[in-house]
Amino acid sequence: MPTLDEELFPSTPGKFKIDHRSYGINRQFYRFFASTSTMFLWALFLIALTVSYLSFQSFVDSSTRYLSASWGGLQWEKQVRTSAEIHRAGGMSVLVTGASGFVGTHVSLALKRRGDGVVGLDNFNNYYDPSLKKARKALVNRHGVFVVEGDVNDARLLDKLLDIVAFTHVMHLAAQAGVRYAMENPNSYVHSNIAGLVTLLEACKSANPQPAIVWASSSSVYGLNEKVPFSELDRTDQPASLYAATKKAGEEITHTYNHIYGLSITGLRFFTVYGPWGRPDMAYFSFTRNILQGKPITVYRGKNKVDLARDFTYIDDIVKGCLGSLDTSGKSTGSGGRKKGPAAYRIFNLGNTSPVTVPALVRILEEHLKTKAKKNILDMPGNGDVPFTHANISSARVELGYKPTTDLRTGLKKFVRWYLSYYGYDAVQP
Numbered sequence: 001m002p003t004l005d006e007e008l009f010p011s012t013p014g015k016f017k018i019d020h021r022s023y024g025i026n027r028q029f030y031r032f033f034a035s036t037s038t039m040f041l042w043a044l045f046l047i048a049l050t051v052s053y054l055s056f057q058s059f060v061d062s063s064t065r066y067l068s069a070s071w072g073g074l075q076w077e078k079q080v081r082t083s084a085e086i087h088r089a090g091g092m093s094v095l096v097t098g099a100s101g102f103v104g105t106h107v108s109l110a111l112k113r114r115g116d117g118v119v120g121l122d123n124f125n126n127y128y129d130p131s132l133k134k135a136r137k138a139l140v141n142r143h144g145v146f147v148v149e150g151d152v153n154d155a156r157l158l159d160k161l162l163d164i165v166a167f168t169h170v171m172h173l174a175a176q177a178g179v180r181y182a183m184e185n186p187n188s189y190v191h192s193n194i195a196g197l198v199t200l201l202e203a204c205k206s207a208n209p210q211p212a213i214v215w216a217s218s219s220s221v222y223g224l225n226e227k228v229p230f231s232e233l234d235r236t237d238q239p240a241s242l243y244a245a246t247k248k249a250g251e252e253i254t255h256t257y258n259h260i261y262g263l264s265i266t267g268l269r270f271f272t273v274y275g276p277w278g279r280p281d282m283a284y285f286s287f288t289r290n291i292l293q294g295k296p297i298t299v300y301r302g303k304n305k306v307d308l309a310r311d312f313t314y315i316d317d318i319v320k321g322c323l324g325s326l327d328t329s330g331k332s333t334g335s336g337g338r339k340k341g342p343a344a345y346r347i348f349n350l351g352n353t354s355p356v357t358v359p360a361l362v363r364i365l366e367e368h369l370k371t372k373a374k375k376n377i378l379d380m381p382g383n384g385d386v387p388f389t390h391a392n393i394s395s396a397r398v399e400l401g402y403k404p405t406t407d408l409r410t411g412l413k414k415f416v417r418w419y420l421s422y423y424g425y426d427a428v429q430p
């Protein structure tokens with residue numbers, strides 16, 4: 001007698017062979033029918049098993065997601081509201097994206113200091129040492145700024161934040177920064193600087209009231225422009241890096257949201273911002289680290305052995321430009337996705353107006369650090385770099401009252417003092 005297993009899963013061919021000599025036709029039919037219906041029942045049982053397994057998995061997944069979500073809940077909403085409270089007459093409440101980044105930290109502190117409400121948002125990605133970002137977060141926390149851990153691509157989170165607080169402004173500084181890294185990880189630029197920007201604009205255009213938006217573009221949009229100093233009216237259609245291209249795309253994208261939905265938009269073209277709590281991926285920062293550790297630095301040189309130059313701009317000057325932009329942005333005119341009238345669309349250079357060559361930057365650092373750098377001079381590789389930048393800031397001066405006051409020597413002195421107090425002299429980090 002075959003077992004049930006053998007009936008269902010015959011291991012040898014011919015198990016279902018009908019033996020006309022020992023069984024009548026009805027019996028054969030009955031046997032065939034019986035085994036088919038048993039197979040059917042087993043198939044049903046297996047399907048049910050698979051379905052329940054899958055639903056259990058998805059239940060586990062969604063509960064894990066819910067439990068591990070770093071936002072939401074009554075306590076969280078209270079923290080957001082408290083952080084957004086305005087403590088001065090005529091003040092504003094600002095959602096600062098990239099609030100644990102270099103510029104975001106300084107802008108958040110400056111706004112809070114003068115009595116504005118500030119809520120931060122940051123995804124704490126690991127483009128550079130996240131512990132520095134956490135330290136910046138702790139710093140702004142101590143001054144009453146709550147930083148939400150989340151991504152600008154999270155539409156639900158943005159809607160929630162704009163629902164809890166009627167933000168008057170959004171200072172959008174979250175971005176994938178860095179010119180040369182774009183060759184290593186191009187998608188990260190598309191994710192943050194294009195997709196993230198659109199997600200943010202979508203949330204802002206639907207908000208009621210719509211906030212006014214000030215956001216970080218970049219001096220890199222001038223690309224291969226040779227006319228100096230760079231004016232906002234110069235061409236910006238020759239980007240030299242994907243980073244620059246995404247920032248330029250951001251300028252076009254924000255224009256459409258201004259045009260269609262009445263969002264007030266101000267784009268700021270920052271020129272190589274430096275200072276305390278800065279970005280470890282930037283030259284002034286990594287040079288300082290290497291000089292202190294006795295390691296060589298690479299100094300790039302342009303075509304025909306011409307030194308590269310940058311219009312290095314000190315962070316405190318940039319912060320003044322950001323606050324000036326927020327103060328003069330005017331209101332967005334739409335609400336709930338409908339435009340009611342024209343709103344401001346502005347673009348400003350925020351630079352220092354006095355470019356310094358990279359070798360001169362190194363000399364100043366050597367003086368402040370009282371240590372000679374070990375230099376490797378290399379021809380600039382074709383990796384997105386531009387030979388020089390130089391800002392014309394007359395427009396920002398007139399419209400924002402922007403007036404940079406810190407020269408590179410003074411600014412680097414403050415940076416070095418911070419660096420030594422943060423990392424110490426013999427620090428291996430970052």
Ligand SMILES: O=C(O)[C@H]1O[C@H](OP(=O)(O)OP(=O)(O)OC[C@H]2O[C@@H](n3ccc(=O)[nH]c3=O)[C@H](O)[C@@H]2O)[C@H](O)[C@@H](O)[C@@H]1O
Nearest residue numbers: 177178179218219220270271272282283298299300308385
């Ligand atoms: O102005 C801007 O919009 C941009 O400024 C900086 O970009 P960059 O000016 O290239 O700043 P660094 O990466 O600090 O480079 C400064 C100069 O040092 C040079 N460099 C950099 C690194 C290095 O190892 N050696 C070296 O000579 C670069 O070629 C460049 O000329 C920022 O990194 C960008 O995020 C920002 O958008």
